[in-house]
Amino acid sequence: MKRLPLRLALLEATRTLDEAGVASPRTDAELIAAHVLGVERGRLPLVPLVDPPVVEAIRQLVAERAKRVPLQYLTGEAVVGGVSVQVGPGVFIPRPETELLLEWGLKLLKGREHPVVVDLCTGSGALALAVAEARPDAVVYAVDNDPSALAWARHNADLRAEAGDTPIRLYSGDVTDDTVFAELDGLVDLVLCNPPYVPEGTPVPPEVADYDPPHAVFAPEDGLGIIRHVVTMAARLLRPGGGVAIEHDETHAHSVPPLLEVRRVLTDVTTHKDLAGRPRFVTARRV
Incomplete structure (x- = not known):
């Protein structure tokens, strides 16, 4: 041959x-x-x-x-922060842009021992597992309100645990519920979130339109509906000096930062660009 x-x-x-x-x-x-x-x-x-x-x-x-079948469906995995997670029908596929949000969060955690981290709208669990991989001393909580996504996150968490990696604490909950993680108020070092944020009615590529769950992609109020609740939740969860990073649509460069700036307990609000130079996520610190 x-x-x-x-x-x-x-x-x-x-x-x-x-x-x-x-x-x-x-x-x-x-x-x-x-x-x-x-x-x-x-x-x-x-x-x-x-x-x-x-x-x-x-x-x-x-x-x-x-x-236009997603590449991750064909390979069966997506990689975030060097951690491979399995993905398929019913869960949002992590994108490369989220790596930058993760990098910011890990930089914030440098020098902190046994940090507490919360990943909101965790989906496949990729961000939470990437943090646990990079910081085995961290206590990492992850939450999502979708049973299908949670099933994928649990599957990925179990696979990582079987490989000897640090486990994460996975919960079912909705970021619009102000009682979620109430026991962690004022105790969290880092809040990460890649929420649904695409404005409803926005044209998206076939890989997104035909495969990603719509509720994991689109959000009401011009894409800001979920982000508003995430900001509220981050403001109460963070300890002084803690930080939050929230991914958003490229059209949100001038609408998301003010949502954080009006919070007296948050400071150092900064917009960050993605790999293509488009505004993609915003960060802030707790006073």
Whole structure:
């Protein structure tokens, strides 16, 4: 069986995905190839030749991705902060932009021993598990109001625990309920949240429209409905010196920061840009 150049398979895959309108055709082609080969993406140059069945497996997954099936559905996982979580129908797929929010939070925790962290609207549990991975001494709480998302989060948490990683404390609850985590009021070092924030009626890519649960994507009040409650919750949960980071829509650059600025207990409100240079999340500290 004659082996074939992986480079040519990647070129074909990239062209197919580009013609299908996939936003990052080369990246997705390489991630699919890495998944099929069972290697890290950065090690693909070390695999110059592959067997024909490998090329065919790559081609089949690329064909599915060209139909705009999410890449994470095809590989069965999403990666946040170096932590891989399993995703599928019924749970929001974490995006690369959330890595920056995580980085900010971990930087805030430097020098703090046994910090308390709360991940609101946890979804797959990716953020909470990434914090627990980076800070094994942290006590990490995570909450979501959707049973399907919680099932995925529990599954991912159990997988990490079986691997010997620090467990997280997972709860069912709604951020619009002012009694959620009432026992933690004034005790939390870091609040993280990637809530539903896309304004209702906004056109979204097929990967989002056809696969992400709508209630995990869209929010009322021009996308601010859930964020308002998250701000309220963060203000009561944080201890002095603690911090909050909330992801938001790129159209919220001038509407989300004021929601935090009007809170007397919050200061140092800062807007941050995503990987594409668009305003994506806001942070603040507790006085």
